Amino acid sequence: MTVEMSDSAVFAQRILAGQVRAAARVISMLENGDPTADEVAARLFPHTGRAEVVGITGPPGAGKSTLIDRLVCVFRARHRRVGVVAVDPSSPFTGGALLGDRIRMSAHASDPDVFFRSMATRGHLGGIALAAPAAVRVLDAMGFDVVIVETVGVGQSEVAVAGLADCTILVSVPSLGDGIQMIKAGLMEIGDVLVINKADLPGTDDLRRELSGLVAAARPEQQRPPILLTRASDGDGIEALADAIARHFTRARASGALQAARLGSLRSELETWIGLEAGRRILEAVGAERLRSLTDELEGRRQDPGKMARRLVADALARGLEVERASDQHKLHNTF
Amino acid sequence: MERRIRVLLTKPTHDCHDRGVRHLARRLRDGGFEVIFINFLLAQEIVDAAIQEDVDVIGVSSSSGGHMVVFQDLMQGLQRAGVDDMLVIGGGVIPDEDARELQTLGVKRIFGPGSSAESLVTFIQENAATS
Secondary structure: OOOOOOHHHHHHHHHHOOOHHHHHHHHHHHHOOOHHHHHHHHHHHHHOOOOEEEEEEEOOOOOHHHHHHHHHHHHHHOOOOEEEEEEEOOOOOOOOEEEOHHHHHHHHOOOOOEEEEEEEOOOOOOOOOOOHHHHHHHHHHHOOOEEEEEEEOOOOHHHHHHHHOOEEEEEEOOOOOOHHHHHHHOHHHOOOEEEEOOOOOOOHHHHHHHHHHHHHHHOOHHHOOOEEEOEHHHOEOHHHHHHHHHHHHHHHHHHOHHHHHHHHHHHHHHHHHHHHHHHHHHHHHHOHHHHHHHHHHHHOOOOOHHHHHHHHHHHHHHOOOOOOOHHHHHHHHHHO | OOOOOEEEEEEEOOOOOOHHHHHHHHHHHHOOOEEEEEEEOOHHHHHHHHHHHOOOEEEEEEOOOOHHHHHHHHHHHHHHOOOOOOEEEEEEOOOHHHHHHHHHHOOOEEEOOOOOHHHHHHHHHHHOOOO
16 A cells, blocks of 8 residues: 555656656646646756756747757757747737647657647746746756757847746847847847858848847857857758857856856746735735726726835735725725 | 646648648637647657647548548557547548547547538537546
8 A cells, every 4th residue: 555645746756757748737737827736846846957958039930940840859869858848929819829839840749758848928928938937847857958948039038038048049030130129129148159040041141240249249258159050941050059059058067157047047936926926915815896996096097006006015915915804895995 | 827728730741731720720729729730640649749738639630531540540549648638629521421430439529621610619618628
C-alpha cells in the first residue's frame, strides 16, 4: 500500500520523471489559474534553473518559427533536448486565439526529446502570457537542456521576453522600416544576439549597417551583440547562430551576469505577482456591488477613477481586506 | 482566470484542400477557442501534438480520401497513449457510409460538405469536456 499523495505531489513527481502528459496538463492548469498548478510549480521550483532559456522575438513574418525549427535541428544534432513555448496574441474581443507556430515545426513532430507548446497571451500585456515563466520552469524541471520562448514583437513586448530569457535573440528582416522604429521601441538595449533573417533580400546590407550603428551608439564595445545573417528556410547561418548562443552562455556564466539576470527576473516576477494578487484581493474586498454603485459617481463625473481607486485601496487595506459587510455599505458609500 | 477550450485543427500535409479548414480556424478563434493549426503526415503526429498542447478537441479535415486509415490510426494512437478525454471530430469529403463507421470507432461527429461553421462552434461548446 502506497502512501496517498496530494494531486500536486503526483503531478510534480510525474513531471520530474519526464511524463509529457502531466507536464502538458499542468501548463494548462497554470494558464487557467488553477491553485493545484501553483502548488505543482512550487514543488518544481527547486528543480529548476538548469535549462538555458533562449527568447526569440521579432515582428510578424520575420521567420521566427522557421528559425526555431532549424535551430531545434541543430540543437538536436548536438544531443540537446529542447522545449519550445510559442506565444501568440489572444483576441481582445472574443478571447480566442489562432496559434499557428507549430505548423513550422513538423520536422520534430514525434521526436520525444522535443516538446512544443503553443500559448495564447490571454489578455496579459507585453506579448508574454502570464503563465509563460511557470511553463518554462515546468520544461526546465522535466530536464530539457534548452527552452526556447517565441513571442511576436511589435514594440515593447521584446522587453518582456528579455526579462524571461537568459539569451534574447532579436530577429529582423530587411525592408521593414528605418532604424528610428527600433530606437523608438527601445530594442537596441535588449538583444544578446541580433539576427537578420531572409538575408538574401535586398536591403540586407543597409539593415546590417544601420543595426551596427545603432548598437554602437547604445552600448559600450564589450557589450555589443553579434549581428548574424540567416536564411532560415534553407538553414543558412543557423549553426553560427547556435554557436553565438553557446558563446553568450559561456561568457554570461563566467562573468556572473547570468546568475544576476536570473535573480533580477525572479524579483520582477515576484513584483508582478504581488501586484496581481493584491489587485484581485482588493477587488474582492470591495465587492462587485459597491463597484457597480460607484460607477454612478463616474458617470456623473463627480470623481475620477484614479482618485476613487486610491481611496478604495486605502479603505480596503484599513479594514484588513475583509469583505465589506452589507450594513457598512451605506455609510461607506456616503464617504465618496 | 477563465478556462479556454483548446482545439487542434489539422489536415494531411499533401491535402491542398485547405480553404475550409482555414476558414474554420478563424471561425473557431472568433468563437473564443484557442486554435492550434498543424499539417500532418502520420496520425501519430496528431496524437503527439494533441498531448503536448493538452487540447480538448481534435478536428481532422480530409478531402482527398484516405480518411479511414487516418482516423483508425488516430483513435488507436490515442488509446495507446491513454487519452480518453479528447473530443475527436472530422470534416471534409467523407461519405455517409464511412462517417457511420467512424462513429463506431469513437469519432463523435463528421461535419460533411454544407455544414455550417456555427454548428461546429455550438457542437464544441456543448460537447468539449469542461472539467
